[in-house]
Amino acid sequence: MVRMIMHGCNGRMGQMITGIVAEDPNIEIVAGVDTYGGKKNDYPVFESLKDCNVEADVVVDFSNSSVVDSLLDSCVAKQLPCVLCSTGLTKEQLEKVDEASKKVAILRSANMSLGINTLLKLLKDATKVFAEAGFDIEIVEKHHNQKLDAPSGTAIALADSINEELNGEYEYVYDRSERRMKRPQKEIGISAVRGGSIVGDHDVIFAGQDEVITFSHTAYSRAVFANGSVSAAKFLAGKPAGMYDMADVIDSAM
Numbered sequence: 001m002v003r004m005i006m007h008g009c010n011g012r013m014g015q016m017i018t019g020i021v022a023e024d025p026n027i028e029i030v031a032g033v034d035t036y037g038g039k040k041n042d043y044p045v046f047e048s049l050k051d052c053n054v055e056a057d058v059v060v061d062f063s064n065s066s067v068v069d070s071l072l073d074s075c076v077a078k079q080l081p082c083v084l085c086s087t088g089l090t091k092e093q094l095e096k097v098d099e100a101s102k103k104v105a106i107l108r109s110a111n112m113s114l115g116i117n118t119l120l121k122l123l124k125d126a127t128k129v130f131a132e133a134g135f136d137i138e139i140v141e142k143h144h145n146q147k148l149d150a151p152s153g154t155a156i157a158l159a160d161s162i163n164e165e166l167n168g169e170y171e172y173v174y175d176r177s178e179r180r181m182k183r184p185q186k187e188i189g190i191s192a193v194r195g196g197s198i199v200g201d202h203d204v205i206f207a208g209q210d211e212v213i214t215f216s217h218t219a220y221s222r223a224v225f226a227n228g229s230v231s232a233a234k235f236l237a238g239k240p241a242g243m244y245d246m247a248d249v250i251d252s253a254m
Contacts, residue, residue, distance in 0.1 A: 001025075001026065001027065001028060002026060002027040002028070002057050002058060002233060002234050002237045003027075003028060003030045003055065003056045003057045003058075003237075004021065004027055004028065004029050004030065004056060004057065004058050004059070004060060004233050004237075005029070005030065005031045005032065005033060005049065005052060005054070005056045005058070005059040005060070005080070006018060006021075006029050006031075006032045006033070006043075006059075006060055006062075007032075007033045007034075007049060007059050007060065007061040007062070007063055007071060008033070008034060008061060008062040008063030008064075008086075009029075009032030009033060009034045009039070009041060009043075009045060010032070010034040010036045010037070010038065010039040010041075010045070011034070011036075011062060011063065012222070013062035013085070013222060013225065013226060013229075014032070014034065014062050015039065016222060016223060016226045017029075017060065017062065017226045017229060017230060018032075018041065020223070020226050020227060020230055021230060022042075024230065026234060027230060027233060027234055029041075029042075029043050030043060030054050030055070030056050031043055031044050031045070031046065031052050031054035031056065032044070032045040032046070033045065033046050033047070033048060033049050033052060033059075033063075034047075034063075035047055035048075048067075048070060048074070049070070049071055049074040049075070049078075049080075050070065050073075050074045050077075056080060057080075057081070057237035057238065058080065058081045058082070058083065058233045058236050058237040059071075059075060059080050059081070059082050059083070060082075060083045060085065060229050060230075060232075060233050061082060061083065061084050061085055061086055062085045062086065062229070063086055064086055064088070065086055065087070065088045065089050065090070065093065067086075068084070068086050068089060068093055068096075068097075069093065069096060071084075072096055072097065072100040075100065075104050075106075076100050076103045076104050079103075079104055080104065081104060081105035081106070081107075081236045081237060081238075081239055082100075082104065082105070082106050082107070082236075083107045083108075083229055083232045083233050083236055084097065084106055084107065084108040085108075085112055085225075085229055087153065097243075098243065101241065101242055101243040102241060102242075103241050104241050105236050105239040105240060105241055105242055105244060106242075106243055106244065107232050107235070107236050107243075107244040107245060107246075107248070107249075108243070108244075108245065109232075109245045109246040110153045110154055110156070110157040111153070111154040111157060111225070111228075111246070112224075112225040112226075112228035112229045112232065112246065113217070113219060113224045113225055113228050114224070114227070114228050114231060114246070114249070114250065115217050115219075115224065116154055116157075116158075116202070116217055116246075117228070117245075117246035117247055117249070117250055118250055119158070119202075119204075119215060119217050120157065120158065120161040120247065121161075121247065121250065122215065123158065123161050123162050123204060123215065124161060124162075124164070124165050126206065126213070126215065127162045127165040127166065128165055130206040130208065130213065131162075131165070131166055133208060134185065134208065134209075135206040135207060135208040135213075136183060136185070136189075136205075136206070136207045136208070137162060137170070137187075137188045137189070137204070137205070137206060137207075138188070138189040138190075138191070138204075138205040138207065139151075139155050139158055139159055139188065139189065139190045139191070139202065139203070139204050139205070140191045140193065140202075140203045140205070141154065141155040141190070141191070141192055141193070141200075141201065141202045141203075142192075142193040142194075142195070142198045142200075142201040142202075143192075143193070143194055143198055143199075143200055143201075144194070144195070144196060144197050144198050144199065145194050145195050145196060145197075147194060150192035150194065151174065151190045151191075151192045152192070152200070152202075154200065154202060155190050155192070155202060156172075156190075158202060158204055159172055159188050159190060162188060162204075163188065166186075169186055170186045170187055170188050171184075171186065171187045171188070172187070172188050172190055173187045173188070173189050173190070174189075174190055174191075174192075176189070199219040199220060199221060199222060200217075200218070200219035201216075201217070201218045201219070202216070202217045202218075203215070203216050204216075228246065228249075231249055231253075232246065232249050235248065235249045235252055
């Protein structure tokens with residue numbers, strides 16, 4: 001049984017993960033961390049991980065970037081592996097994540113969905129075939145109208161996965177409105193759509209002569225990210241210091 005601490009337990013994702021873990025016989029939440037105490041949980045809740053005195057195997061973080069520094073310090077001090085899901089980290093914080101991973105196991109991914117991370121692996125194989133054959137590559141992502149960033153981090157991760165197979169030779173293009181020219185071959189177009197309550201929709205298009213191949217992923221609820229983080233927690237518990245990602249979780253299941 002994996003013993004888990006939910007960091008950010010009273011937020012929307014923290015409560016969703018709490019419900020998922022309650023139905024999983026192989027993992028349990030033994031404590032939570034949150035500065036907001038307005039929710040009733042079946043486990044003790046502390047204001048900071050530093051104050052938490054409950055023994056655990058792993059912590060899952062869905063809080064915010066403002067507390068990541070103290071979270072990392074506590075994880076290192078307690079030798080507690082961490083699944084880091086907070087976004088919007090600064091360059092300095094990312095450097096601190098790298099430093100912390102030299103002392104304790106850290107798993108960080110642009111997207112916690114098992115589906116998206118499987119797609120990242122599939123795109124590498126597809127790129128080897130289609131790019132060589134001269135196919136154009138486009139990515140279209142759709143999200144709700146409250147999302148602040150565009151393109152999404154996931155769209156960039158998809159493009160990066162493709163470009164790794166292309167030795168980084170392709171340019172990312174986000175806007176062609178002021179360009180009057182034919183499409184160069186070595187570019188990846190990335191388009192962002194914002195509207196309604198779309199959770200997350202990503203299409204990767206390989207467009208060739210007389211045929212089009214599209215890889216699609218649709219998230220119908222945020223539960224896909226919660227489920228992925230729980231899988232990551234079970235994978236990371238007991239792992240030695242180092243930097244891990246969701247590809248490692250998927251590889252372990254194959």
